[in-house]
């Protein structure tokens with residue numbers, strides 16, 4: 001075992017030179033005092049936890065320091081204190097920092113090396129070989145600046161031009177958008193009777209998020225340049241419904257929409273009809289057809305099926321499952337081992353084929369048997385399954401084959417493996433909870449402050465977490481970086497730029513951020529899974545997953561925002577020691593990650609004098625060692641803690657973010673509960689990663705308050721608590737925009753100020769905290785809350 005505190009930072013004495021008994025007495029006294037006030041800690045405590053000299057640690061002054069004068073504060077040259085005074089201060093400062101104490105051991109990662117599934121991105125085939133309209137070819141060549149097809153395009157376009165239904169799977173960033181857009185445009189421009197705008201939709205493209213809708217619309221618009229009589233349009237929420245209605249009234253021939261917004265119009269707009277529909281495209285099909293969109297898709301399919309019988313259906317995603325791809329081979333026996341969600345998808349696909357048998361099976365595997373009859377029918381007709389897998393990867397060598405024959409995978413355990421771009425280097429780091437925040441900050445500094453032209457996307461599990469970290473980093477990392485003096489070239493610090501994107505933001509701002517980050521050469525985008533699928537953000541170099549995703553599919557989509565279309569990119573997954581087994585779970589899906597040691601990430605702090613402890617002020621920077629790294633990490637943590645504790649409002653804002661983290665943590669699916677279970681969280685340690693000095697005591701009260709607020713939502717009344725939880729969390733990131741009044745982030749008063757936004761998550765188990773500060777579950781009126789066995793219902 002390589003312990004974080006043991007191997008690299010193995011000198012606890014330097015942190016506490018007082019006798020242990022005395023230190024412990026004082027710590028207890030300080031804690032009692034702090035708890036009694038339940039507010040920001042008293043000045044004395046702040047002095048002890050800080051590296052700053054006693055007289056300079058008032059809240060105001062600390063803040064001022066980090067708005068530009070950090071070096072002054074940390075440089076001993078600026079202080080005329082004697083050596084003995086300084087030593088005294090050091091002892092005080094260092095002693096109370098517990099960042100590197102009592103952390104769990106970091107387990108050694110024994111990850112099995114697996115051979116990842118690979119796909120070839122490009123082919124030598126050119127677009128002009130497809131027999132497309134010459135104007136379409138010249139648009140592809142001159143406007144899109146593309147000449148040769150990607151593998152998925154080469155396989156899909158001819159099939160779709162033949163009029164076949166298709167299920168298309170190829171890795172992220174391999175050109176699936178054009179794989180369906182080109183055939184749609186080619187077929188519509190070639191129609192004998194020229195399309196009229198007033199005809200309404202000939203093609204309907206459903207996508208899960210507004211940004212993806214905008215992006216796909218942009219591609220279609222470019223392809224339609226020579227065919228001006230075909231009108232594209234986008235419905236995506238966030239915009240005024242009235243103006244969308246007006247555009248629908250005028251006529252849209254290729255309609256791109258998020259499901260929720262389309263449902264709004266189907267229900268309220270008379271001008272929407274599908275009688276001429278020829279194409280129905282589900283981009284990110286596995287996402288669109290999952291639980292979160294179940295109701296919306298049913299409404300859409302019912303509306304479409306009522307008016308149009310014959311059309312081409314296309315389902316695309318980088319993570320379509322084997323079951324969906326091998327449609328023809330699916331036997332009734334195999335159905336019975338599917339997950340209920342898959343059953344619903346399959347039921348909808350096969351309704352017209354095997355309805356009776358399926359329904360019987362469905363009833364026998366589900367406690368709520370009504371869904372199958374509610375679900376409408378996509379009606380795929382003899383679909384072609386297109387998968388760009390490099391076939392050599394599927395062929396087992398004789399030895400592996402023998403092993404497989406001896407121990408066949410248990411029924412129902414067939415795990416899907418998805419291709420990952422070859423040029424994507426995946427990493428993992430295991431970090432104790434207390435050090436998560438400093439580690440993330442250090443990694444951002446390392447890549448985006450000290451290296452040039454780095455563009456990073458950091459994924460969090462909720463809107464609240466994005467807001468919290470965005471404001472915190474803006475106010476601490478950015479402020480402490482300092483601005484260049486006039487006439488000076490922009491310094492390394494000026495490379496730091498933070499943006500954020502999540503489903504709770506105003507649409508105007510969302511679009512602006514999306515555009516800004518797309519066009520920017522550098523910057524850090526903090527976001528939820530709203531940016532995980534489909535977005536083609538150019539030149540992203542790093543993907544960081546601060547909270548682990550809930551499925552291998554989501555992992556693949558998140559990291560797929562980099563290394564697109566043959567470019568290079570890297571990803572980092574940050575795990576707690578208790579979550580280290582997740583690496584094996586990824587390996588079982590043929591996902592290979594290599595480890596970066598936490599110390600190597602924290603090491604960058606020695607390059608940043610903003611975080612220089614006084615002890616090391618006189619030393620030359622090359623003489624750095626583990627102890628200095630440790631102290632600088634502590635200084636950075638102190639910066640965060642001082643900021644969070646500078647007002648009661650900020651403390652409560654951090655608590656809400658912590659609460660949101662716990663709630664999101666409770667929603668990991670059953671198959672991952674043994675790795676991600678709230679019971680394994682140490683609240684005090686997790687609290688540190690929110691800049692809180694102690695484990696908060698009133699989280700359950702906050703949760704109760706939130707539950708009340710939710711009960712007021714009429715749309716949630718009918719749902720069971722369990723279904724509501726999952727569906728709501730899914731919807732929170734993918735909403736149509738019509739629910740915006742419920743899910744708005746209050747506009748920030750000033751950039752970087754904590755928003756005080758209401759939490760958007762669903763009803764969750766009420767966390768309460770036992771003496772050991774690990775999470776326990778409280779008995780509620782309805783009985784004991786669900787645990788790992790029934791985790792899906794949490």
Ligand SMILES: Nc1ncnc2c1ncn2[C@@H]1O[C@H](COP(=O)(O)OP(=O)(O)OP(=O)(O)O)[C@@H](O)[C@H]1O
Nearest residue numbers: 146148149150172173174175176177318534536565
């Ligand atoms: N034939 C081509 N030649 C060069 N670039 C291409 C080609 N086809 C697509 N691209 C570019 O590749 C990038 C990725 O394409 P696209 O967004 O369609 O990928 P995708 O497979 O849909 O990814 P995801 O699974 O993440 O949604 C885009 O910038 C697109 O312009």
